[in-house]
Amino acid sequence: MEKLRRLVNEIAYTQDHAKLTPLQSSLTPLLSFASSIYGVALYLRRSLHRFGLFSNQRLPVPVISVGNLTWGGNGKTPMVEFIARFVDDSGISPLILTRGYAGGDEVRMLRRHLIGRPVKIGVGANRAATAASFFEKYGYIDPRCRKFSESTCIGRKLGSHMKSDEIGVIVLDDGMQHWSLWRDLEIVMVNGLMPWGNHQLLPLGPLREPLTALKKADAAVIHNADLVSDQNLKNIELEMQEIKNSLPIFFTRMAPSYLFEVGNANSKIPLTAVSNAVVLCVSAIGSANAFVQGLGKLGAYYVDRLDYSDHHVFQVEDIETIRKRLGELEGKFGSKPIVVVTEKDYDRDPEILKHLEPSKVLVLCSELQFLAHGGCSEDSFKSLLKRISGIEMIRVSNHLPNGCTQNHHFDEAMAHPAIHRVSTCMALWCTVLQLVVVVVGFGVVGLLMGQLIPLTKQVDYYATVYEDLMKQLGIGGAQQHLSKSLFVVVIGSNDIFHYLGSSDLQNKYTPQQYVTLMTTNLEPQFREGYAFEELIESYTESYLTHTFEVSSLFASSICNHSTKANERESTFRVVDKYSPCFQPSLHRSPPSLTDIIRSDRARIYSIQARLSKDSGRRDLIVETNSLRIPVIDGSAFDTLSYLVTVGLGTPKKDLSLILDTGSRLTWTQCEPCRLCYKQSEPLFDRDDSSSYVSIPRTDPVCAYVRRPVDPPSPTKLCSYEVSYGDGSISVGFFSKETLTMSAAEKINSFLFGCGTENTGPFNLEAGVLGLNQEDASIVVQTAQKYKKIFSYCLPSSTSSTGHLTFGSQTPAPADIKYTKLVAEKSPYYGLDLIGIGLGGTKLDISESIFTTPGTIIDSGAVFTYLPPVAYTTFRDAFRVKMSAYPLIPGPTAAIETCYDFSKSTSVTVPEISFFFKDGTVVGMPGKSSLIAYNSTLTCLGFQKYKDGDKQSIIGNKVQRTMEVVYDVAGQRVGFAPNACS
Incomplete structure (x- = not known):
């Protein structure tokens, strides 16, 4: 549910x-x-x-309704409390009528806040009947001296009413859709962060009534206005004024005031308690964004969040989820995090939150504040309340002739x-x-x-x-x-x-x-x-299946450009080197499936060696990227490598570099070159750049790439050597240059390798763009500007383009799901994969099968590699789901699940789901599980790793339908469906 x-x-x-x-x-x-x-x-x-079949009952006292047009997060309850306090402070006893939804959190919070005041709270679906019972018990008095039925003003003095138990004003909580009661003032609350959603009625949209219902409102309040831009506030105002031009509009926010411990509601802890602390926000409210953003302004070092639906009652399993997240945060930051909840979450069930001990759990207390805007302020809002409720009449003069009371009991009228x-x-x-x-x-x-x-x-x-x-x-x-x-x-x-x-x-x-x-x-x-x-x-x-045209599996001779890349700054186009989008005149046939697997396995072996520190050469960069390996006859072949074009130097020189999440160093071939291979663009000439700077060996940054032997050089410059799994090597000088990210953004003193000796089966690319988590990578070097965040959409086919973006995105991709990074796999991007599903069903595979070797998400490997037991179970289940299509032999024994779709116009493939330890489940469209080599050969893009490898890999083929977001600072990776064109 x-x-x-x-x-x-x-x-x-x-x-x-x-x-x-x-x-x-x-x-x-x-x-x-x-x-x-x-x-x-x-x-x-x-x-x-x-037509009068249902009548509106008029109560004998003023009725102020506080409601909304959408569900949750509109500030309705704080506004009810604000009005009740104001009425009480004015000497009138208010009655709050509420239906008391779900866990009763709002009612409990109101009672706790208003304790000691003569404010009464009536709970019941039939609010007229509830009011009648309170009138019978406490009596009522209309401060406006309004007649009701046969009521008349009699000789009670005004002073006898002040601060009495007799009810003088009704505050109708969530009353906009409660048409059975007449109201004297209709206040509509609007959540400024997300006012109307898709503008549709429930349940397709969030609207309880059409927006035209604003015509019956007497005042509107835009809540969370402090978190909304001036332009968006203006747009909301204009939209409401188009419906009712005379509608007064007020603006409010929730201002944090203090904290208290879950076990002691009477304690008052200053807001500075969360300053510089790691905080986990846990909430089940209508607008969690306002809560989290407000807490972030209090100076917390890091804020994480767990959101539940409005009024959700926490269960034991939720407590376990919170504990797990706390453990992850403690492991990441080395200090115990603080859990912060809202008052509604506390009042819903304070006892369940005590199960989080010994973790510190604090409750954030906030109060409604008005913001002066456009002539509307707290004073003008109170003036409106005074006119409607009769408070203004009471305070105008002490010489009013009489107070007002009833002549007949209200229960008699109701009867x-x-x-x-x-x-x-x-x-x-x-x-x-x-x-x-x-x-x-x-x-x-x-x-x-x-x-x-x-x-x-x-x-x-x-x-x-x-x-x-x-x-x-x-x-x-x-x-x-x-x-x-x-x-x-x-x-x-x-x-x-x-x-x-x-x-x-x-x-x-x-x-x-x-x-x-x-x-x-x-x-x-x-x-x-x-x-x-x-x-x-x-x-x-x-x-949980996906049907698509078979023709979409194969590349076109025409380049299909991504439309997403042009929407963002600091974005590079990503192309497949075998694509018509990259140097069409240099187009070559892609490698065979057998070649791809050979290269993938070499890459996995190199990653495993790096993680286990088996290389032994700890003072030498040994990159794990198996960009390609030689076949027996000595010829070269390539994996499906992705290229980005970056600008280097002043004036900038465009260079095509391989995008690699497994490499730390960005390098390119340089002139003058002692030994260089053929690339698609002219070599970078350091002498032609006014911003090129050499780095001496004594510079501390040289430690990033130090090597035991320098190449022959009259100067003592910092040199580097990177070696790949296929025997390819790049040797040169570690240097500084200007890196152009966009027309308006440049990175000065960018550290890179200027390669003067480069050997191996490289093919057209000018070098490598290193994207792992180490100091020399572009991710770390640009941390101040882009906060260690980057994302990519890999091309969906060899005839399309993708994009690589640095920095966070505004707005964030829709429906993005994050899972935590595993520190043990650093500098690679390790994930806590614990299971895999097919067609909506999680396969019966022990979690330990995945957790023992661990999993890495990688941009270089093409296939996805699973532990043997997991792969066999997955393969067999996939074959069952695909039994409508004939199974054919693969090109090699390792590729054993292949199909001939040449006689089909469309194919239906089950969705793949990855299950992670933190509870995240990521669904991948079935199409991403297939690798098509030609019109008669399409194979499952999953393999089992060899016993000696002991490393699961989420390869790039299965990623091609998702935007993958690497939040290195937050130590998480996100998957956003439908974010790539």
Whole structure:
């Protein structure tokens, strides 16, 4: 259920549907249908009120409603508290009416904050009845001296009302959609960080009502305004004023005030307690971004986060997840992190948080503050409250003739038969309309609000099978099945009409009890209408497979340029060296699959040797990149290497370098050259660059690349030597140059290797761009500017381009999932892979099979390499899923799972899932699991590593559908689907 809430929330706040994941896209038709039904229900309900079938009850005191148009994170509860405090400080006793959603966190927080004040809190779905019970107990008095029923102003002195228990103002919590009560002031809260999402009604979007509902608002408040740019604030204002030009708009923020320990709510800890500390933010609120950003401003050294859906009640498994994350943070930073939660999370269940001991758990306390903007301020907001509630009348003069009180008890008015019937019918029809939305719209509205909904289990099934029905039966057949659900609703409606006509039933059951009984009785009809379990299984298969044109597996003779690269600064185009996008006149045939595996295995061996420090030459750089290895006849071949073109020197010289996450040093061939191979561009001439600087051996940075023997030189310059797994070598001088990142960005004094002796089967490239985690890499050298963050989209085929970007992206890629880096694999990028799945099912493989050798994500290896046991299980499961296609022999014994798709126009392949220790699950489209060599030979892009290798590798082929983000400073790697063109 938690995953469903997050999924729907992501869809609701994704404005560009092209960015939705396949699963999200598959749910969109269902959500759209449900939104239509929800819209119809709203229209019917509004019409019933408009035509007087449902009346708006007027309470005998002013009613101030605080509500919103969207779900969660709008600052509604802090505003309710602010108004209650203001009313109480003005001498009037307020009553807060709330429905009390989910875990009751908001009610508990309000009670804790308002303790000692004569503020009353009434909880109940029927707010008129709740108000009546409080009026009967405490009495009421209208500070405006408004008449109610036959009430009159009598001779009570004003002073007798001040600070009494008699209720003078109602504050309606989340009341905008509670149309049964008349309100004197309608305040709409808007979350400035994400105001309207995709502008759709629930459940497709976050809107409870259309934006035109702002017409009935008396005031709007943009919350979290301090975290929103001036331009975005202006856009929100304009959008609201187009609907209602006269609408006053206020601005608020949550200002942190102090902290307290979970075990001692009375303690007050200064905010400086988190200064320079490693902090883990844990929250289950509507807008976690505001909480995390606010905490980040308090000076924490590092802030991590664990987000749950609004009103989520923490369970034991959540505590274990938090503990695991704390352990990772402690291992990374060497100090114990502090857990910080919100007050809502604390009030939901303070006891469960105590299970995190001995870790320190603090609760952040914040208060609502108004921001002066455009003439609207806290004072003008209070003036509005005074005019509506009658406070202004009380304070204008001490010579008002009399106070106001009731002449008849309110419960007598509420007990009038006509009012009782209207109240009963309203409650019943609201429940019926909710049931219609729940059954046909699968109950997302209520689920997101944390409400208990009848038929929740059945609703989940209905949501799950809808898309499958469309695929299997077509629109007509699906509509027939949908009509079964509608028929059940009709049956239920008839039962309700029967209830309305039966005094015996009305005496025996309340409306809600009868509806609950009805839905329980209808459950078997739902189950008979659908073969739930079978359809769920088939649906899972349908959305966790990928169908694509066979022709898309093969390269085109025309270069397809990425559109994403041009959208960002500090971005380089990435091309395959065998692509028509790179030097078409120099185009050569790509290596065979056999050649690729040979080169991959040499690379894995080199990585393993580096990690185990078997080389023995610790004063010599031994790069692990097996760019290529010689075949038996001595000819050279290459892996599918990716090139980026960088600018070096002044004036800049464009050079094509191999992108390599396994190398530390960036180097290129240089003139004057003693021994150089042929490359695609002219060699870099250091004498032609005004910014070239030699580095003496005595310079401390020379330690990055020191070697025991210098090449013959009249000067004592710092020299380097890099050696690769295939015997290739580059020798030269460690130097400084200007590196051009973009037209506006340059890196001065960039350390690189100026190679004057370069031997081996290199092919057209000018050198290597080192991207590992060591000091000489470009990642570390540009840390001050780009914060040790880079990302790449590898070309999806040899006829397309990708991009390499340095620095964080704004906005971040949609749906990105991060997993932690493993320090033991440094300088490579190690990941805690613990499992692999196929078609939505995690394969039955022991976690230790993966964790013992460890896993590295690599830009150089083409295939993905798994431990033998894991590979065999994965291969067998893949063959079963692909049994519709004939298996053919591979080109070598090592490549054993191949297919001939030449007679097919399209192919369906199961999705691959990688499971990581921190709970992250990354799904890769099935297409990325295949390597196509020619029109009759397409093979599985997975291999088993040899016993001597003992190193799992996530190769570049499976990465080609994702943007891979390396946050080296944060020690994590992210995977963003649909982020590459």
